[in-house]
Amino acid sequence: MQYKDKARSLAVAALLVIGITVTPPVEADHPLIVTLDGQQLKSRFEVADGEVYAPLLSLAKELGYTVNWNKQSDRIDIVTDSERAGNGRGDDGITKQQVTDWIVEQGKEDNYYVEGLSYELIDLDGDGEAEVVAAIDGGVHLGHYFIFNRDAEENYRLIFESPWKVETLKPGSPVQVGDKLLYETVERTGGTGLDVEIAHLWYMEEGRVIEAWKGITMEMNAMIPDSYSLTVAGYHIQDDVLYFWRTLSLLEDDAETIQGAPATTMNTFVFDGVSFQAK
Template sequence: MQYNKKARSLAVAALLIIGITVTPPVEADHPLSVMLNGQQLKSQFEVNDGEVYAPLLPLAAELGYTVNWNKQDDRIDILTDSARANRNQLEAKITKQQVADWILEQGELDRYYVEGLSFELVDLDDDGEAEIVAAIDSGVHVGNYFIFNRDADGHYQLIFETNWKVDSLKLGEPIHIEDKRLYATFEQAGGTGLDVEVAHLWYIEQGQVVEAWKGTMKEMNAMLAGSYSLAVGSYRVEDNVLYVWNTLSLLEDDAETVRGTPVTTLTTFTFDGTSFKE
């Protein structure tokens, strides 16, 4: 993998950064131990062409450092305790008013109901930088959804905006597929006599939000007497295949009693590297 190659090539530089020095030459088959402040390190060291190498991730973890692979910039970031603390302090200082100001400055609309704003900080792409996921609840089935990404200068830039109304910003654990981290957001939609929940599976790539799939998880249709129905569904991802099942029930006009036998269908979608295709 590209990540492992880069991690290995930076190992010597990492040893110098963290203050470990080893004097070559050392024979390749010679047992090698490395001491730091009189304590032997547990990480495995090897010699190649007179240079001493160590796996970057285990070594950094042993020394209390954080190593992040920034796929977007093709970069490995090593964070010291002080740098991580400073970053956490900056993120902790982000306020609702700041996020509201960024939405008003960068958003597509002239006005937003910022009184209904909520936000979360989440490292969506595992690059060590927290993105901002924000939502505005403007009323029944009316809302906005935003994602901000922090640029190299530390400024948050709006990279995604849509009119999804969501009940919760909690994304849950991502779905890992190939080199992507997919998240699920559930949109609440509908109108008079119609209540719909739509699932969106999306990920961040090269600073942009990509929607991999969307599908209806619930549709309560009570618009016309004699044609009430309820469709409910769910999904699961296994081995790059998305399994989606949906059960349709016809209802009496009390919107509760089922008429006839519910019908369940299963549809499969295969991930093509960008999105799920049927």
């Protein structure tokens, strides 16, 4: 009931903002016909206590607006097409402020560097509904990675969070393995004299994110003199088998000159329906 009261109050304000004028009978409780530019609106308008009420969601949709209702923050955002076009809003009318609110309200940490937030809307599981993929760039090797999924009540819920610093927000093109669509997200981590890239393969299933495999694809180690090294790696998936190879090169202290011959190793992992297991 509280939601209806708030929505009704906002609907009255919306009528004034969009320029619809009505002259309702005083103290009449009945449906009202409302037109815009000579066309009758389908939304149900009512007059009560000298004021005009209408369901905010249906009215906004009929007028081409988007309404986002955030129960956690007790907030309703009305987004117009012009606002969506270039003011930090996604294709589905989702704003950066909304994504920020979801992270603050649902995230694991007490504080986030939300100034470094970016996000995209991507249909990750092929159900026609876009998930929200978000990342926070907190500086060198610092960051967070989030995925939000829309539930049956049209609310976005945090289904995945990890302290990954990512260079690219959008996951790589999916690879079909069994009945799963695997995405790749590359994490950048390390510290003083250490730079590491880790490939994470994951998929969505029943509203959850499941990591199928991860492997270091690059490691530059220049922490201790006389022990510098560079490891580069790659992988390929064929017939539900993941082939992973790594090449280790020992380096001089200039971090460029290779000592001796590089050494390459290879491992294979078999997909068991959930994740890749060492063969």
